[in-house]
Amino acid sequence: MxxxxxxxxxxxxxxxxxxxxxxxxxxxxxxxxDYLHDLKxxxxxxxGREIDDIDKNIVDKIVNYGMNFSFGKGYLEKLVGFDIIFxxxxxxxxxxxxxxxxxxxxxxxxxxxxxxxxxPCLVIGITGSDGKTTTTTLISExxxxxxYTCFLGGNIGTPLFTKINDMQPEDxxxxxxxxxxxxxxxxxxxxxxxxxxxxxxxxxxxxMEEYVEAKKNIxxxxxxxxxxxxxxxxxxxxxxxxxxxxxxxxxxSKDKNVNGxxxxxxxxxxxxxxxxxxxxxxDTRKMKLRGVHNFENAACxxxxxxxxxxxxxxDKVLTEFKGVEHRLELVKETKNxxxxxxxxxxxxxxxxxxxxxxxxxxxxxxxxGGYDKNLDYNVLAKPILDNCKSLILLGQTSEKIEKxxxxxxxxxxxxxxxxxxxxxxxxxxxxNEIAIKGDIVLFSPASASFDMFKNFAERGxxxxxxxxxxxx
Numbered sequence: 001m002x003x004x005x006x007x008x009x010x011x012x013x014x015x016x017x018x019x020x021x022x023x024x025x026x027x028x029x030x031x032x033x034d035y036l037h038d039l040k041x042x043x044x045x046x047x048g049r050e051i052d053d054i055d056k057n058i059v060d061k062i063v064n065y066g067m068n069f070s071f072g073k074g075y076l077e078k079l080v081g082f083d084i085i086f087x088x089x090x091x092x093x094x095x096x097x098x099x100x101x102x103x104x105x106x107x108x109x110x111x112x113x114x115x116x117x118x119x120p121c122l123v124i125g126i127t128g129s130d131g132k133t134t135t136t137t138l139i140s141e142x143x144x145x146x147x148y149t150c151f152l153g154g155n156i157g158t159p160l161f162t163k164i165n166d167m168q169p170e171d172x173x174x175x176x177x178x179x180x181x182x183x184x185x186x187x188x189x190x191x192x193x194x195x196x197x198x199x200x201x202x203x204x205x206x207x208m209e210e211y212v213e214a215k216k217n218i219x220x221x222x223x224x225x226x227x228x229x230x231x232x233x234x235x236x237x238x239x240x241x242x243x244x245x246x247x248x249x250x251x252x253s254k255d256k257n258v259n260g261x262x263x264x265x266x267x268x269x270x271x272x273x274x275x276x277x278x279x280x281x282x283d284t285r286k287m288k289l290r291g292v293h294n295f296e297n298a299a300c301x302x303x304x305x306x307x308x309x310x311x312x313x314x315d316k317v318l319t320e321f322k323g324v325e326h327r328l329e330l331v332k333e334t335k336n337x338x339x340x341x342x343x344x345x346x347x348x349x350x351x352x353x354x355x356x357x358x359x360x361x362x363x364x365x366x367x368x369g370g371y372d373k374n375l376d377y378n379v380l381a382k383p384i385l386d387n388c389k390s391l392i393l394l395g396q397t398s399e400k401i402e403k404x405x406x407x408x409x410x411x412x413x414x415x416x417x418x419x420x421x422x423x424x425x426x427x428x429x430x431x432n433e434i435a436i437k438g439d440i441v442l443f444s445p446a447s448a449s450f451d452m453f454k455n456f457a458e459r460g461x462x463x464x465x466x467x468x469x470x471x472x
Contacts, residue, residue: 008118008164014084015039021046021079023098024088025054028111031162032086033058037065044068044082046075082106086114089180094206108184111161112154112175116187118164121171124304125154127182127218128195128231130351131297134289134324135195136176138301142317146309148172154181172308179205179214188221193229193300197236198350203373212236222246229303231296232258251299253292261303263295270299286319290328291358326460328355331467336437340467343444344460348373349380352446356387364388364440367427369395370447370459377401380446381408390417390434392427397447424452424459428466 020041022029036043045062047054050072062069070078076097079085084107087098093108102108116123126136133156140157143150151167153160154175167173175189179201197215205211219228219240226246231237233254241248250260262271262278270282281302284295298318305314323329326344333339346352352368366388377397381404384391393401402418409416417434421427431441443463453459 003120003168005118005120005165005167007120011114011118012039015041017042018083019081020044021082021085023047023076023079023085023091025049025058026088026090028159028161029086029088030058031159032111033061033065033067035162037067044070044078046070046079048072048075084109086111089178092180092204093184094210110181110185111159112177112181113185113187115153115160115164115173115175116185116189119151119160119167119173120169121167121173122191122308123173123175123189124191124193125175125177125189125218126193126195126300126304127177127179127215128193129198129200129348130354131195131293131300132176132193133345134294134327135193135297135300136174137324138297138317138321139193139304140174141321142301142305142309142314143172143174145317146305146313148308150174154178177218179211182217183210183214185217186221188217188219188226190222190225191227191229191304192218192222193304194218194231194237194240195297195300196231196234196350198234198348199375200348201373202375216240216243219244219246227304229300232260249303251296251303253296261299263292263299265292265295268295270295270302282315282318286315288320288322291354293354293358294323294328326457328358329460329464331464332471334471338435338437338439338441338471340441340471341443342460342463342467343442344449344456344463346444346446347448347456348375349377349446352380352444353383355442355444356383359387359440359442361438361440362387362389363438364442365390365392365431365435367392367394367424367431367441367443368401368446369393369398370445370449371451372396372400373448375447377404377446378407381405382412385409385412385414385416388416389439390419390431392419392421392430394421394424394427395445395447396451401446424463425466425470428463428470432471 016039020043022032023046025047079097126132140150140152149171151173154177156176222245224246228244228248230250232250232252250258252258253263262273268285269280271278272281329342331340331342343355364387377400419430449456449459
């Protein structure tokens with residue numbers, strides 16, 4: 001007998017004829033246009049962009065379907081009297097108009113929350129300030145290697161709400177979840193991973209507490225059979241264990257006495273440790289990925305999948321996986337062995353520190369700087385001085401980074417060449433002029449991209465383009 005998703009049928013019946021608001025015409029919400037039209041819902045779309053800045057094909061479809069819309073300045077003024085509201089991750093639930101509608105009785109949800117609520121199969125969720133995309137991708141690849149049908153979504157992959165009807169109980173959903181997606185979520189994945197929590201997005205979140213509390217929603221609504229995988233080396237994530245309703249497994253690369261999974265930086269092996277007894281699980285020297293942070297990502301993927309798949313599937317994926325684009329991605333190696341790396345995803349100091357620590361050589365030319373998210377750059381200064389011979393800065397945060405490095409220089413009495421550039425093209429040209437045989441040029445901004453680029457992916461693509469054009 002074919003599986004019938006009764007929960008999805010019930011939800012669809014609820015949506016029929018209801019007054020539905022969709023806030024944000026981003027990737028995750030666009031599939032809702034056809035979906036809600038087919039259900040004959042009374043839909044209004046809201047977006048802060050002006051109508052001329054929104055894809056004409058999308059606007060035409062909304063108009064042809066006879067749906068309502070409110071775009072541009074003051075776009076949420078008409079957000080009144082809805083039964084259910086799908087918010088985009090960029091529209092925080094703390095927006096006054098949303099709070100007022102919630103108080104009135106509207107259901108406030110997201111595309112991804114409804115996926116977790118309505119899908120009939122196991123959900124694995126991954127969040128963290130750093131490393132979540134690589135960890136999510138590794139987990140999904142391991143699951144697929146073992147023969148499962150895997151649905152990959154959230155921050156990566158494709159919108160999954162309209163795919164729920166295709167999901168079977170034996171399938172697995174793997175989600176990368178941001179703090180914005182997790183805010184106010186009232187359901188948690190069965191298996192949850194928090195890679196780490198460090199200051200991030202503080203230009204959008206009210207404060208660090210709001211950011212941390214959002215992250216915690218990935219496990220708060222698990223039952224006693226849930227599994228939570230936590231970074232023991234990170235104080236915030238370590239302390240999450242006391243709030244977990246289910247089972248907790250730690251991973252660590254620093255504490256050899258941890259009960260859990262140890263990334264041993266001395267012999268390069270991942271080991272499981274219980275009451276002082278250790279068992280070898282995987283040799284990270286087989287991996288194409290580099291850096292302790294990536295070995296930690298591998299440990300997370302092992303813990304999350306070990307009870308679901310054959311060990312051979314884990315070993316094969318971890319051995320063959322080449323990495324995700326824009327994450328310590330080797331762009332070019334010249335004849336005189338100068339290596340150019342694209343690490344555009346690094347939008348915070350902690351990400352860039354992990355990138356610097358991935359190299360054993362201290363001859364790095366670092367290109368950094370970008371949009372200011374109100375982060376502390378003092379933590380970046382010492383790793384720069386310990387690992388870099390030259391620093392090339394651009395963007396809004398260039399002065400903050402330079403100031404932090406110069407203060408640390410006085411303490412450590414170390415010299416470093418600092419260059420200031422106005423554009424990324426100029427930064428690549430400068431790096432090309434000063435690089436000598438055997439150097440590493442690392443583009444790892446430690447900042448967001450929005451002062452010059454649409455997102456980190458566009459920034460990374462343009463960096464790679466400049467390298468290919470300029471570097472011979």
